[in-house]
Amino acid sequence: MSEGQEQQIASVSSPEPLSAELQEIAGDLTTGGCVRAGRPELLTTPENLLPLLNRLHELPEPYSRLTDLCGVDWGDRVQVVYALCRGYGAEMVLVKVDLPRAQAEVPTVTGLWQLAFWPEREVAEMFGVTFVGHPNCEHLLLPEGFVGYPLLKDYEYDRSNPLLSPDPLREDPDAVLGGPPSEDETGAS
Amino acid sequence: MGLRELEDRLRQLPGNLPRAPEQPLRRWAQTHHEGGLSVAFINVVDKVLDTGRACSTWGLQFGLACCAIEMMAVGASRYDLDRFGVFFRGSPRQADAMLVAGTLTLKMADVLRRLYDQMPEPRYVIAVGNCAISGGRFYHHAYSVVRGVDRVVPVDIYVPGCPPRPESFIDAIRKLHQLMRRESIADTIGHGERQHEDFFRKRELP
Amino acid sequence: MRKRYGDNLWDLLRILAAGAWSILVGLYITGINLIRPGVCERYPRRDHRPDYQPRPGYRGDFALLSDPERPGGLRCIACLQCQNICPDQCIHITPEGKGKDRHPVQFRIDTGLCQFCWLCVEVCPVAAITMTPDYETATDQPQKLIRDLDTLRERGRNIPEPQRVEPVGCVADGGA
Amino acid sequence: MTWDPTCVTEELVVNMGPQHPSTHGVLRLILRLDGERVLEVRPDIGFLHSSLEKIAERLDYRQYLPYTDRYDYLCAMANELAYVRAVESLLGVEPTPRCQWIRVMMAEMNRIASHLVYYGALGMDTGATTVFLYCFRERERILQLFEDASGQRLLYHYFRIGGLRNDLPPGFCEGLRSFLDEFPRRVAEYDALLTRNRIFRSRTEGVGYLSPEAALSYGVTGPTLRGSGVSYDLRRAAPYYVYPELEFDVPTRPEGDVMARHLVRQEEMLQSVHLLHQCLDRLPPGEINVKVPRKLKPDPGEIYVRIESPRGELGVYLISDGSEKPYRLHWRAPSFHNLQAYPEMCQGAYVADLVAILGSLDIILGDVDR
Numbered sequence: 001m002s003e004g005q006e007q008q009i010a011s012v013s014s015p016e017p018l019s020a021e022l023q024e025i026a027g028d029l030t031t032g033g034c035v036r037a038g039r040p041e042l043l044t045t046p047e048n049l050l051p052l053l054n055r056l057h058e059l060p061e062p063y064s065r066l067t068d069l070c071g072v073d074w075g076d077r078v079q080v081v082y083a084l085c086r087g088y089g090a091e092m093v094l095v096k097v098d099l100p101r102a103q104a105e106v107p108t109v110t111g112l113w114q115l116a117f118w119p120e121r122e123v124a125e126m127f128g129v130t131f132v133g134h135p136n137c138e139h140l141l142l143p144e145g146f147v148g149y150p151l152l153k154d155y156e157y158d159r160s161n162p163l164l165s166p167d168p169l170r171e172d173p174d175a176v177l178g179g180p181p182s183e184d185e186t187g188a189s
Numbered sequence: 190m191g192l193r194e195l196e197d198r199l200r201q202l203p204g205n206l207p208r209a210p211e212q213p214l215r216r217w218a219q220t221h222h223e224g225g226l227s228v229a230f231i232n233v234v235d236k237v238l239d240t241g242r243a244c245s246t247w248g249l250q251f252g253l254a255c256c257a258i259e260m261m262a263v264g265a266s267r268y269d270l271d272r273f274g275v276f277f278r279g280s281p282r283q284a285d286a287m288l289v290a291g292t293l294t295l296k297m298a299d300v301l302r303r304l305y306d307q308m309p310e311p312r313y314v315i316a317v318g319n320c321a322i323s324g325g326r327f328y329h330h331a332y333s334v335v336r337g338v339d340r341v342v343p344v345d346i347y348v349p350g351c352p353p354r355p356e357s358f359i360d361a362i363r364k365l366h367q368l369m370r371r372e373s374i375a376d377t378i379g380h381g382e383r384q385h386e387d388f389f390r391k392r393e394l395p
Numbered sequence: 396m397r398k399r400y401g402d403n404l405w406d407l408l409r410i411l412a413a414g415a416w417s418i419l420v421g422l423y424i425t426g427i428n429l430i431r432p433g434v435c436e437r438y439p440r441r442d443h444r445p446d447y448q449p450r451p452g453y454r455g456d457f458a459l460l461s462d463p464e465r466p467g468g469l470r471c472i473a474c475l476q477c478q479n480i481c482p483d484q485c486i487h488i489t490p491e492g493k494g495k496d497r498h499p500v501q502f503r504i505d506t507g508l509c510q511f512c513w514l515c516v517e518v519c520p521v522a523a524i525t526m527t528p529d530y531e532t533a534t535d536q537p538q539k540l541i542r543d544l545d546t547l548r549e550r551g552r553n554i555p556e557p558q559r560v561e562p563v564g565c566v567a568d569g570g571a
Numbered sequence: 572m573t574w575d576p577t578c579v580t581e582e583l584v585v586n587m588g589p590q591h592p593s594t595h596g597v598l599r600l601i602l603r604l605d606g607e608r609v610l611e612v613r614p615d616i617g618f619l620h621s622s623l624e625k626i627a628e629r630l631d632y633r634q635y636l637p638y639t640d641r642y643d644y645l646c647a648m649a650n651e652l653a654y655v656r657a658v659e660s661l662l663g664v665e666p667t668p669r670c671q672w673i674r675v676m677m678a679e680m681n682r683i684a685s686h687l688v689y690y691g692a693l694g695m696d697t698g699a700t701t702v703f704l705y706c707f708r709e710r711e712r713i714l715q716l717f718e719d720a721s722g723q724r725l726l727y728h729y730f731r732i733g734g735l736r737n738d739l740p741p742g743f744c745e746g747l748r749s750f751l752d753e754f755p756r757r758v759a760e761y762d763a764l765l766t767r768n769r770i771f772r773s774r775t776e777g778v779g780y781l782s783p784e785a786a787l788s789y790g791v792t793g794p795t796l797r798g799s800g801v802s803y804d805l806r807r808a809a810p811y812y813v814y815p816e817l818e819f820d821v822p823t824r825p826e827g828d829v830m831a832r833h834l835v836r837q838e839e840m841l842q843s844v845h846l847l848h849q850c851l852d853r854l855p856p857g858e859i860n861v862k863v864p865r866k867l868k869p870d871p872g873e874i875y876v877r878i879e880s881p882r883g884e885l886g887v888y889l890i891s892d893g894s895e896k897p898y899r900l901h902w903r904a905p906s907f908h909n910l911q912a913y914p915e916m917c918q919g920a921y922v923a924d925l926v927a928i929l930g931s932l933d934i935i936l937g938d939v940d941r
Contacts, residue, residue, distance in 0.1 A: 325509075
């Protein structure tokens with residue numbers, strides 16, 4: 001296996017301390033950070049997010065490419081995760097912002113990367129996060145007028161909707177088909 | 190028609206399972222069948238029309254997901270659906286049968302119904318793949334997948350599989366042709382005027 | 396950005412020649428393919444290729460393999476492992492009996508819900524359930540998509556012994 | 572009647588899709604037109620949103636594996652690879668060498684099959700029906716091999732956590748070799764028939780330009796990015812499995828138009844053939860499966876795995892909370908981000924170009940909407 005190969009099989013769950021470089025630039029803007037499976041993670045607050053991203057962007061070898069943006073529901077708080085790459089390389093850093101679920105607001109990063117437009121809309125409709133300054137934060141994947149935030153852990157879909165309601169035939173075929181089995185015999189037609 | 194109207198319309202229906210509709214037209218046709226000459230005439234017309242329908246079934250390709258790729262494969266060189274007179278059309282106005290292949294989501298449901306409404310009578314629907322039949326793998330878990338196309342439009346042929354083999358697809362087309370050959374013009378006249386009540390219209394295979 | 400063609404006569408002629416050449420090349424290639432052996436399957440006409448059918452491992456319709464020595468004539472011991480692992484919850488088993496006599500009295504598989512993922516076949520400890528290459532399963536009524544015990548048993552009876560597909564998985568460690 | 576040059580025209584808003592034969596699935600485009608010229612394109616997505624990320628939280632690790640096929644259905648093997656690699660990393664399991672080789676082989680075969688669909692579909696979009704038929708003819712041969720190995724034609728569920736469903740069936744390597752010997756000649760045919768065709772060239776050259784800077788900002792990856800002159804391929808940049816041992820080129824074109832992306836994909840098919848030859852030559856014997864517990868309970872932790880799928884950078888972000896089910900699974904969908912750059916590419920294009928540009932993006936709506 002070559003040098004550049006991502007370190008995969010190292011234990012994922014035991015975090016290591018951050019590298020000196022990241023510690024130096026991110027130290028005062030983060031509330032925590034570690035290296036997990038060879039990949040640094042920085043935990044920050046909504047106020048410090050944009051300064052931190054800018055600082056990562058201004059490194060001599062900048063983390064200039066946002067590849068991914070997603071949300072995670074941790075029960076009482078919602079986390080927004082930004083995955084940044086160092087140019088077109090293997091190195092990657094995850095920046096995480098913790099938001100209280102009651103008032104989940106975070107500044108938008110659409111000013112830095114065009115990529116963030118759709119993922120932010122997706123996180124907004126799936127987790128109920130408000131992206132302050134996003135130009136157009138309406139539904140992206142879900143139909144107009146969809147109620148609820150489906151990727152929150154306590155979300156349950158509306159079973160009375162005629163399009164989603166359970167089908168008696170599938171729920172309990174014995175009750176619907178009933179009778180001796182030979183009646184329903186179909187074979188390979 | 191938006192999604193909300195569609196949902197309301199479906200809410201007013203008695204149940205989700207297909208049921209045999211009350212068909213005044215069928216009764217009318219049966220009384221006319223009993224009178225000698227008209228029966229012979231209708232039989233001849235039926236034969237001609239049914240053969241015509243079954244030999245050139247133009248399909249509205251309603252490819253939604255994975256099954257659509259298999260539908261493309263059926264139309265391509267190895268399985269060559271043209272042998273059965275089935276051509277894929279993009280427009281509902283030119284189609285006899287709607288081939289719904291794939292996962293129907295909430296956002297797509299009213300589009301499906303609208304396209305179905307635009308098809309000329311007599312029209313048929315084939316539900317290809319388990320997502321189209323019942324929601325399939327999404328039935329128990331998903332919040333955005335319609336549990337079967339037959340909640341939105343009446344389905345004539347169900348093709349199980351995930352996705353079904355192309356042969357399975359061809360088999361379904363042939364069964365649809367069987368259905369068509371069993372039809373009488375007396376049943377199909379005036380379909381356009383029929384109301385939403387016989388939404389779950391059924392024809393049966395022998 | 397887009398080039399405008401035909402600004403002068405020479406350009407126009409050059410483009411016409413290139414177009415004509417493209418047509419000739421296209422005709423040549425389609426001509427070559429015209430005389431190649433055909434690839435069309437001609438599916439319903441089995442006489443075209445009588446041995447044609449899906450490969451043995453194909454994940455088609457279900458079957459329960461038979462074992463005449465067991466109650467119910469099936470290998471199945473109604474351990475409900477397939478019912479539990481099925482991600483679509485499309486298997487419904489009604490077991491009966493205890494210990495060695497345990498067998499299913501009803502075994503429904505909803506092929507209108509299944510995603511043919513082979514997990515149930517893989518998890519079966521006695522290799523009782525399998526998938527057959529049957530694919531002509533299109534029907535006009537959703538009820539007919541639900542296979543019951545008799546159908547499954549009948550289809551399993553038709554599977555000759557050597558073609559039975561044994562479970563091949565990576566599930567291991569036995570004890571757990 | 573004469574044409575009056577002072578005639579004032581109004582802008583027209585046209586809705587294309589979601590059910591349109593050439594939108595590659597259920598995609599809706601809202602176009603603002605000035606005559607034939609496109610002023611603005613607004614894609615409306617979500618018509619195939621099937622809540623795959625929520626389903627992951629309700630099923631255990633093994634049960635979710637067949638669902639990964641359904642996510643980007645043209646390259647099911649690549650999705651399985653990404654997911655299986657993520658779960659194995661969480662568990663601390665390393666697959667056997669033979670298993671790794673077979674996985675790479677399957678992923679490369681799937682890349683060819685996926686690019687063939689792209690090739691045929693782009694041909695259809697630009698009005699060439701024949702090449703579609705030829706591409707599907709060759710694709711059927713790959714599907715036949717997949718069917719032999721996995722029992723399904725499209726959605727394979729062939730990989731397992733810790734191994735594979737079964738070893739390669741007898742006759743697989745011979746079948747693959749005969750396909751590989753023939754395939755480059757067929758690609759040359761497509762090349763003559765489509766790529767060098769005068770009409771196709773004038774419809775694709777200089778159309779749908781995407782600059783490398785815009786590509787960086789939009790997060791465009793895969794052949795679409797390489798068509799803009801950036802040589803970025805995760806098989807090289809962050810190699811996984813046996814890719815470091817394999818020899819291949821990363822085809823790149825600087826033009827950034829539809830033709831460049833098309834040529835990159837065409838060249839990639841040949842590179843995959845080259846890779847597959849090496850795989851066949853060096854496929855080691857041995858076990859394919861590692862023993863994994865029957866109940867999969869990874870320690871709490873998280874992993875972000877990226878692979879190069881035929882459409883670009885496919886990422887899986889998987890969080891485990893120590894239970895049998897994933898706590899959260901997120902797909903980094905390459906088509907989702909590539910499609911976002913579509914309005915950028917359509918600036919100043921004609922309506923007829925839209926379809927060609929969309930075809931050259933090679934998006935799969937299952938991948939966009941998840």
